[in-house]
Amino acid sequence: MSEGLKLRFPRPNPIVPAHSVAGRTLMLLIGIMTFLSCVTFGGVLLVQKSAMGWSADVGRELTIQIRPLDGEVIESNLRLAVSLSEAVPGVASARVLTIAESEALLEPWLGAGLDLSDLTIPRLVVVQLSDPNAADIARLETDISAIPGASLETHAAWRMQLNTMAGTIVISGILVLGLILVATALAIVFATRGTMSTNREIVDVLHFIGASNRFIAGEFQGRFLLLGLKGGLAGGLAAVIFFIFAGTAMSTVVPQQSSAQLGVLFGQFALGISGLLGIVGVVLVIAGLTAITSRLTVRRFLTQIS
Amino acid sequence: MIAFENVGLRYGHGPEILKDLTFAISPGSFHFLTGPSGSGKTSLLRLLLLSLKPTRGSVSMFGEDVSALDRDRLLQMRRHIGIVFQEFRLLDHLTTFENVALPFRVRGQAEPSYRSNVEELLDWVGLGDRMDAHPAVLSGGEKQRAAIARAVIAKPDILLADEPTGNVDPELSERLLHLFEQLNRMGTTIILATHEVNLLDKFDYPRMLLNDGELTIHE
Ligand SMILES: Nc1ncnc2c1ncn2[C@@H]1O[C@H](COP(=O)(O)OP(=O)(O)OP(=O)(O)O)[C@@H](O)[C@H]1O
Ligand SMILES: [Mg+2]
Numbered sequence: 001m002s003e004g005l006k007l008r009f010p011r012p013n014p015i016v017p018a019h020s021v022a023g024r025t026l027m028l029l030i031g032i033m034t035f036l037s038c039v040t041f042g043g044v045l046l047v048q049k050s051a052m053g054w055s056a057d058v059g060r061e062l063t064i065q066i067r068p069l070d071g072e073v074i075e076s077n078l079r080l081a082v083s084l085s086e087a088v089p090g091v092a093s094a095r096v097l098t099i100a101e102s103e104a105l106l107e108p109w110l111g112a113g114l115d116l117s118d119l120t121i122p123r124l125v126v127v128q129l130s131d132p133n134a135a136d137i138a139r140l141e142t143d144i145s146a147i148p149g150a151s152l153e154t155h156a157a158w159r160m161q162l163n164t165m166a167g168t169i170v171i172s173g174i175l176v177l178g179l180i181l182v183a184t185a186l187a188i189v190f191a192t193r194g195t196m197s198t199n200r201e202i203v204d205v206l207h208f209i210g211a212s213n214r215f216i217a218g219e220f221q222g223r224f225l226l227l228g229l230k231g232g233l234a235g236g237l238a239a240v241i242f243f244i245f246a247g248t249a250m251s252t253v254v255p256q257q258s259s260a261q262l263g264v265l266f267g268q269f270a271l272g273i274s275g276l277l278g279i280v281g282v283v284l285v286i287a288g289l290t291a292i293t294s295r296l297t298v299r300r301f302l303t304q305i306s
Numbered sequence: 307m308i309a310f311e312n313v314g315l316r317y318g319h320g321p322e323i324l325k326d327l328t329f330a331i332s333p334g335s336f337h338f339l340t341g342p343s344g345s346g347k348t349s350l351l352r353l354l355l356l357s358l359k360p361t362r363g364s365v366s367m368f369g370e371d372v373s374a375l376d377r378d379r380l381l382q383m384r385r386h387i388g389i390v391f392q393e394f395r396l397l398d399h400l401t402t403f404e405n406v407a408l409p410f411r412v413r414g415q416a417e418p419s420y421r422s423n424v425e426e427l428l429d430w431v432g433l434g435d436r437m438d439a440h441p442a443v444l445s446g447g448e449k450q451r452a453a454i455a456r457a458v459i460a461k462p463d464i465l466l467a468d469e470p471t472g473n474v475d476p477e478l479s480e481r482l483l484h485l486f487e488q489l490n491r492m493g494t495t496i497i498l499a500t501h502e503v504n505l506l507d508k509f510d511y512p513r514m515l516l517n518d519g520e521l522t523i524h525e
Contacts, residue, residue: 012407012417017399205395208355209456210385211412213377306377 015206015219016199023223026191027231033184034235034286035242037177038279042243044173045275051166058155058162059132062140064094064125067149074123077147081125084143090135097124184286185293192224192297203302213302220298221291228290236283243271307333307464307495308354313363315349323349325519327363331497333463336490337523338506339499341516347499348392350516351466354497355389356380368463385413388462390470392499394453396441402428402452403437409460420459427455431485432478446473454482458489465489467498476504483509 064081068074078096085094097105102124129135137154144150196203199220206216271279308331315324323346331337339347352358353365356372365372368383375383388409396405403424404411410420428434431451441449450473457465465486471479483505490496497514500506506513513524 012404012411013400015397015400015408015411201395202397205397206408206412208357208384208389208395209409209412210381210387212381215412215414 014222016202016223018223023227026188027227027234029187029191030184030228030231030286030290031235031238033180033187034232034283035238036235037180037282037286038236038239039242040173040176040180041278041282042239042271042275044170044177045271045278047166047169047173049272051162055159055162056132058159060129061155062127062129062137063153063155064127064144065122065151065153066125066147067122067151068120069149072148077150078123078125080147081144081150084147085125085127085140088136088140088143090129090131091140092128092130094125094127097126099123181285181289185289188224188228188290188293189297192220192294193301195220195223196298196301200305203305207306213299213306216302217295217298221295224294225287225291228287228294232283232286232290235286236279239279240276243275307331307335307368309366310353311364311366313353313360313365315346315353315358316361322361323519324353324360324516324521327521329514329521329523331495333495334490334493336487336496336511337498338509338511338513339497339516340501340506340513342501345516346519347516348468350521351389351468351497351499354464354466355387356383385409385460386463388457388460388465388494390450390453390457390465390467392468392472394441394449396449396452396456398441401438401440402433402444402448405441405452406455406459408456413460424455424459427459428452431455431482447475447478450474451478451482454485458485458494461489461492462494465494465496465498467496469499469501471500471502471505479505480508 064085066074066077066081082094082096085091102121106121127140137152141152144152203216206219310327310329313324313327314322316322327350339350341347349358353360354367356367356375359373368386370379370383372380372383396402397408400408406428407417407420407424410424425434425437428437431454433448433451433455436444436448436452439448441452444452450470454467454470457467467486470486471482474482479502486496486498487509515522515524
């Protein structure tokens with residue numbers, strides 16, 4: 001009718017008043033749940049990435065160990081091992097570790113300044129593979145066995161253990177994620193039922209003037225979707241900040257040298273693009289979960305009372 | 307349009323509030339529903355609104371037995387019934403305009419299609435300048451008029467009104483009754499619960515009298 005009135009009503013008030021939805025508490029809860037999910041997800045991803053990295057690094061390297069035996073000239077046996085190795089397809093290079101290098105390897109266990117010269121420690125040949133899949137490890141093993149006192153260490157058992165451990169962590173993480181999602185869904189069910197009960201009068205009046213359950217449900221659901229998105233975004237953002245903070249804390253607090261080792265251990269503690277995408281995914285899943293759970297709960301409530 | 311047969315109603319395990327009601331109401335008629343306080347007027351209106359199920363007997367509306375209705379059909383029927391509640395039941399967080407426009411909104415209509423309609427009716431019931439007010443700041447009579455406006459805005463086939471003039475002065479009360487008459491002339495069947503003697507005297511419509519759970523109709 002009149003323009004003035006239209007301006008005064010830019011948009012009708014929502015039928016379900018905003019403050020009547022257990023908003024802030026639910027949003028906080030969703031935020032916390034999202035944060036926990038994201039941190040779990042990120043942790044699992046880091047463990048998996050690091051384990052894969054180590055496994056690949058270790059898989060590219062073999063060690064031949066030659067024990068000094070009486071009546072054997074160790075230096076010529078070492079040279080033989082190098083030339084035999086280099087003849088095997090898939091091997092990029094083979095190199096004898098000097099005694100000094102071997103001692104350096106043992107230092108963390110035996111302490112510095114120890115004179116190992118009269119200790120008969122085994123000598124090592126490090127074999128780098130150009131392609132771990134194409135390398136003929138079996139042939140290398142038989143060739144090497146011809147050298148007295150020589151044995152081949154493929155780290156296969158260690159890698160298997162590493163993979164099992166990483167797998168266990170990943171599965172536990174997924175389990176935790178699942179439980180967090182279930183707990184979130186349950187909390188949303190309670191919050192939704194509470195909201196419906198406090199707004200019972202509105203629901204009844206709407207029913208009496210001919211509103212369908214679909215219409216009423218729609219009025220409530222919009223609210224919950226918004227809450228889920230807001231809470232989820234807040235939680236996801238907090239998780240990203242947490243990972244950035246944890247990453248920088250790691251590199252400042254921990255001394256340079258061990259930090260490099262930790263970097264190797266934790267893949268630089270960086271989530272990377274896949275991690276960020278994953279966090280976005282977690283946020284969307286939680287928002288969607290909120291919407292679907294509240295939708296089902298609202299529908300159930302409306303069916304029960306009518 | 308409405309037919310009751312041996313209808314009885316009790317709340318829970320309490321006494322029977324309505325006993326053996328048998329009557330028929332033809333389309334386009336206007337009835338007063340009267341009786342002492344606590345005689346069951348509101349309860350009978352709730353049966354007619356299909357918000358209560360009778361404990362026994364059968365109710366049929368628009369030619370259909372309501373006990374056999376599914377939810378969708380019940381919903382469709384409700385959209386042909388307007389109701390003025392004794393305690394108004396306006397939604398507190400909506401303005402007068404929005405409260406009155408609610409029947410359009412739940413039918414999925416957009417505001418431009420009903421705005422002038424609602425404004426016209428609000429002017430008519432004397433709430434033209436209270437459109438943006440919330441129920442909390444309306445007087446009892448203003449709330450009552452808003453409730454009436456909400457009940458009649460979508461031009462229902464049946465209008466159920468529970469003491470719709472209980473909170474207004476005799477003059478406005480008469481004007482509101484003229485509004486109901488006008489609606490009735492346009493074809494709306496009206497059942498109006500009241501115990502205001504002056505209205506009953508002034509308007510000559512058949513009376514449904516409830517007493518001790520029994521109903522008698524005085525043509
Ligand atoms: N929800 C309910 N549960 C139990 N008893 C009820 C309920 N509603 C009404 N009653 C009882 O049913 C009887 C009839 O009530 P009802 O509200 O229908 O009377 P009424 O004629 O509308 O009275 P009034 O003129 O005061 O509005 C009363 O004794 C009341 O106590
Ligand atoms: Mg009553």
